[in-house]
Amino acid sequence: MSSPLILINFKAYNEGYGQNAHKIAQSAEIVSEESGITIGLAPGYMDIHPLSHHYRLPVYAQHIDGISPGAHTGAVLAGAVKAAGATGTLINHSERRLTLAEIDAAVTAARNANLTSVVCTNNTATSAAAASFSPSFIAIEPPELIGSGVSVSKTDPGIIERTVEAVKAINPDVRVLTGAGISTGECVKIALDLGTEGVLLASGVVKADNPQKVLEDLVSLL
Numbered sequence: 001m002s003s004p005l006i007l008i009n010f011k012a013y014n015e016g017y018g019q020n021a022h023k024i025a026q027s028a029e030i031v032s033e034e035s036g037i038t039i040g041l042a043p044g045y046m047d048i049h050p051l052s053h054h055y056r057l058p059v060y061a062q063h064i065d066g067i068s069p070g071a072h073t074g075a076v077l078a079g080a081v082k083a084a085g086a087t088g089t090l091i092n093h094s095e096r097r098l099t100l101a102e103i104d105a106a107v108t109a110a111r112n113a114n115l116t117s118v119v120c121t122n123n124t125a126t127s128a129a130a131a132s133f134s135p136s137f138i139a140i141e142p143p144e145l146i147g148s149g150v151s152v153s154k155t156d157p158g159i160i161e162r163t164v165e166a167v168k169a170i171n172p173d174v175r176v177l178t179g180a181g182i183s184t185g186e187c188v189k190i191a192l193d194l195g196t197e198g199v200l201l202a203s204g205v206v207k208a209d210n211p212q213k214v215l216e217d218l219v220s221l222l
Contacts, residue, residue: 010041048084134173176195
């Protein structure tokens with residue numbers, strides 16, 4: 001996987017499933033191929049298979065449970081999302097919080113299924129704790145800025161720097177992403193200059209009238 005990574009979380013927006021999901025994926029593939037930047041897609045579960053089948057972009061589940069196969073009604077099995085075409089998964093997003101024990105179990109399940117794991121965290125201490133589980137990425141996202149249009153890169157660059165330092169002190173192989181309010185190429189550039197290796201974003205792309213134009217701006221300074 002090339003660096004940096006721009007990872008789009010489709011959440012459960014009306015603009016983010018079915019044919020709308022394909023519109024975003026098509027835009028992302030065009031921009032990725034033109035720029036050489038890796039753009040990942042995190043759609044709803046129903047769109048994992050079609051997007052992984054039709055596009056040459058890494059597809060992530062929005063969540064998995066740290067369980068083994070068995071009698072777990074309503075649970076999300078790592079192997080099942082892998083079989084559907086996912087190459088990675090988000091874990092512990094602010095809208096799907098887990099305990100530390102659950103994060104550990106989910107990261108282990110992702111590793112066993114050969115899925116890239118992106119653990120979302122809300123502060124430096126949680127980031128350091130999560131780094132001890134050796135996920136692929138940690139995405140630092142102050143929850144109060146998610147969906148706000150106010151970029152953490154500009155509002156609180158210190159939390160990004162502290163998170164990178166704390167994570168690398170625990171496990172230098174864990175890569176760090178920046179999330180919350182990321183919406184422009186300038187936001188992305190600042191995040192990378194502060195030591196992260198990409199961004200996690202959602203509404204800025206998913207709700208855009210022209211996702212391709214937004215994505216072109218996001219990669220414009222890289």
